[in-house]
Amino acid sequence: MIEAVGLTKRYGRTVAVNELSFTVKPGRVTGFLGPNGAGKSTTMRMILGLDRPTAGDVLVDGRHYRDLPRPLRHIGALLDAKWVHPNRTARAHLRWLAKSNNLPRQRVDEVLELVGLGSVAHRNAGAFSLGMAQRLGIAAALLGDPQILLFDEPVNGLDPEGIHWIRQLMKRLAAEGRTVFVSSHLLSEMAQTADELVVIGRGRLIDQSSTARFVERASGTAVRVRSPQLERLRTALASTSGAGVRAEDGALVVTGLTSDQVGEVAAAQGVVLHELSPQRGSLEEAFIRMTSGAVEYHAEESGEHLHLRGARGAEGTEGTR
């Protein structure tokens, strides 16, 4: 379990994370979603004790990361896949990590097999492709067999096979009862992987809920209905309080009512239905709707120039890293 309470991080005048509170529970994949610069990496670094919060707190299984005796046994993380000594072999890199956390040497070969790097374990990690480096980073995260796993943009730069592999791995880890917290800007990816979402924008919490509820709340649901007595149905629906009705391709699209309610209105009027189908918005739509206004920089077409509008008022400049 990860618990953040009022977590805040300022870099000079930049507020990277702003009074963020959320909980990441075991047994499910929790997606950490937000536009570029929203503060996802900063939050993950604070969870791992790599950055000190300016205010607030974040605990891992009720403790600060720095108080965990052998941290890799509690929490494993993939933050930057290229964080390896370039002249070390994959095996040597993992052995060094294992030693620093008092982990058994044989665990190194186990995790190398687990991530599919067994046959290249003797090769220098510096020469690895991005996909191989991601796998090595995941092997390092799994080394201590931790109950909590953090992955920062794990599918970045991966081919479809690699993406599929990581997706299955995360689901398996969650099914084993582990806490899996994964950031991504690939919304469709999250829709397929995450059970729960923590959504942030400009360092602030926008929403924490199940993926399905987030989409439903953010995009709203509509019900498509077809009938040979369309006009009669339209009149009945339009007079139902809270309903919005519009015609579309010989059908009606109803908002503000569930499909059960639409069916009941039709039955009460003795109207025959040929279709009654709930329409669900995509996660992309929901995300854009929920985070609009929280996007740090908007690309805008202006004449022939594409320029960046800084939400903090600084045109075209990005915060100093």
Ligand SMILES: Nc1ncnc2c1ncn2[C@@H]1O[C@H](COP(=O)(O)OP(=O)(O)OP(=O)(O)O)[C@@H](O)[C@H]1O
């Ligand atoms: N070390 C730093 N010094 C100054 N500003 C920083 C530093 N690290 C991050 N920031 C700023 O804090 C904000 C949040 O950055 P962060 O990298 O956490 O966002 P993110 O959600 O991970 O973004 P992305 O998806 O682009 O990686 C940004 O405005 C960034 O420029």
